[in-house]
Amino acid sequence: MGTRLDDFRAHRERMNKRILEIDHLGIKRFFNLDTAAYREGALDGKTKELLGLVASTVLRCNDCIDYHLQQCVESGWKDEELYDALNVGLVVGGSIVIPHLRHAVETIDFVRAEQAGSKSEKGG
Numbered sequence: 001m002g003t004r005l006d007d008f009r010a011h012r013e014r015m016n017k018r019i020l021e022i023d024h025l026g027i028k029r030f031f032n033l034d035t036a037a038y039r040e041g042a043l044d045g046k047t048k049e050l051l052g053l054v055a056s057t058v059l060r061c062n063d064c065i066d067y068h069l070q071q072c073v074e075s076g077w078k079d080e081e082l083y084d085a086l087n088v089g090l091v092v093g094g095s096i097v098i099p100h101l102r103h104a105v106e107t108i109d110f111v112r113a114e115q116a117g118s119k120s121e122k123g124g
Contacts, residue, residue: 005110008066038071046075050085053104057089060096062103069104073111082108 002010019027038048049071056064072082086104090097 003110005066005070005107005114008063012063012067046072046077049075050077050081053082054085054089054092057086057097057100057104058093060093060100062100065100065104066107069107070111073108073115079108079112 016031020031038045038052041048043051049068053065053068053072056068069082072085077085082104086101090101093100
């Protein structure tokens with residue numbers, strides 16, 4: 001049985017594929033714009049993912065929080081740095097963000113547990 005994060009990944013992948021099958025020009029352009037926004041530029045991709053996390057927190061989008069947290073961890077952000085960024089989102093968004101902060105912390109725990117399991121499987 002998978003975690004909430006496994007379910008999210010599977011649903012996101014399945015539905016993104018389905019949406020792109022619609023072959024709507026405007027939707028495809030938006031998806032491309034979203035992808036391009038996180039490419040290296042004046043800011044590196046790692047920083048852009050952290051900005052995405054903060055924006056997602058303020059906007060209270062748990063799917064976006066999960067996505068950006070995965071990207072942030074893969075980019076090398078430490079938990080303390082993620083917590084600091086989440087604090088910025090909390091301060092900007094206010095107390096209504098607290099349920100999403102809970103969600104984010106649980107997601108960090110899931111991702112770190114996966115990392116630990118992956119390292120132990122590889123013998124390291």
